Amino acid sequence: MALLMDPGAAPLTESEKADMDAIAAIKESAAREFKEHGNKFVKMGRKHYADAVDCYTKAIAQMEPLPPGPVADASVLFANRAHVNLLLGNHRRALDDAGRAVRLSPSNVKAYYRAAKAALALSLLFEAASFCRQGLEQDPANEELKKLIVQVDTQQREQDRQRAKVAQAVSAAKDLAAAIEKRGLSLRKAEYQELTGLKKPKLDEQDVLHWPVLLLYPEVMSKNSPPLSWDDNHAYTRDTIELYYQAGVDTVLSKSEILKFLLEGTVDSKSLSESLLDGEDGEYDTGKSSTVTSSGKGSVKWIKVQEGKTLQETLQRNDFIIPAIPVFFVVSSKSTFYKEFKAGNWSLP
Known part of the structure; x- marks a missing residue:
């Protein structure tokens, strides 16, 4: 029986081959049906988004194991699930699905857009810009991608400006802390x-x-x-x-504690990475x-x-x-x- 055959084993008879073709047709039909149900749930609104994700997941399961190389139908399913995850705010899952959709079909422009949207929401600006540019290579006239890459570039400039501001503030604070230490002063x-x-x-x-x-x-x-x-x-x-x-x-106070005090009110604490204070731990050795x-x-x-x-x-x-x-x-x-x-x-x- 075809159902009992090991995965990857070649059918030995015409009957077994027919069984395999029939099973593939059933799974393809089921995947298509789950996809259609998922699309309907999306149109029904947010209360049904979880149902849509479930349908797309079941549709993907019907297509597995996926063969190597491009699989356009599977790419659409992953892109659709990425779309719903974006709507739900599940940005990491959306990025994973959209990235998989791109790999399964490098011409899937919607997948690039959704991957870029998810990456932008996660502040992964380099990845977001890369997905935008790859998508525009496939469709240079795509207005959504053009607008999105402007947002990404704007946010990247703001992030660079903020990083420069933080680096400047940290440098000034370190100079001030060194001057305090040089004079043999201790802070509490x-x-x-x-x-x-x-x-x-x-x-x-x-x-x-x-x-x-x-x-x-x-x-x-x-x-x-x-x-x-x-x-x-x-x-x-x-x-x-x-x-x-x-x-x-x-x-x-330790050196890192002094730096944090000197930086208080100058930069957003959320933007102050602990790595900027590397090597500053330990108490001042002022004697x-x-x-x-x-x-x-x-x-x-x-x-x-x-x-x-x-x-x-x-x-x-x-x-x-x-x-x-x-x-x-x-x-x-x-x-x-x-x-x-x-x-x-x-x-x-």
Whole structure:
């Protein structure tokens, strides 16, 4: 019996050959019928798209195993299933089907169009452009492909522009991070961003590092003290004010974390590939400890800034780990709050 023959075995008798021809005719008829049902389901709307995919799948199954070389009828089936998958938003499946349709029939222009559409939806712009050009080689006057390749080229230019912008931002951030490391400075997680926003240090063309600085007034921040109308008692004068910074237990940011901080707000985070930060992992080796031992209340202490010291000299102190941008606390030796602060009885609210 022909049904029991091994695949690829040549029929030995006329009867077996007739059986094989009959089976092929039945499968061809079934494939055609499934295809027609699939086309009807597509016309019936989105609720029936899954049924259409099922019909095209069954039609393809009737034609398998496919012989080597072009098979135009099978190409149409794969292209049709690709069309429905596009409508469903199954872009990867659509691309696979349309690509198979192209291989089965290099003259199938609709298959090129659907492959290009799916590739564009997946942001595979090189592949999308290639399918468009191959399709236009088959049909140079095809308006759909002409419009599509314009979209692909436009998106490619925008992608190239965005990549250049990201690369430029990353390069500038790496230069800035290197300048911070060169000066022996350490950074920790940003604080007070509700006050500072996304302000960051900047490096100018003369390799000068410019730091924004936040000055806070503990006396105003204290919950037990009313807001100052502004120093009616004239306690905050040049001769009486002192600057302090906070030292305590903090973790130094790694190089990649510093880069991410410096890039925040400059480029879309989605466009920032981790590969751009390759080789930047690990903590800065500035010789600073990541923790500061405190003899004050808890693990935090206040360090007075020495008069006459520059900002760079202050930031380079071993116990100053910068919270993204330098923060200094301003107190007055004439203020009633001064004793409370110096005694370590005040902490951040």
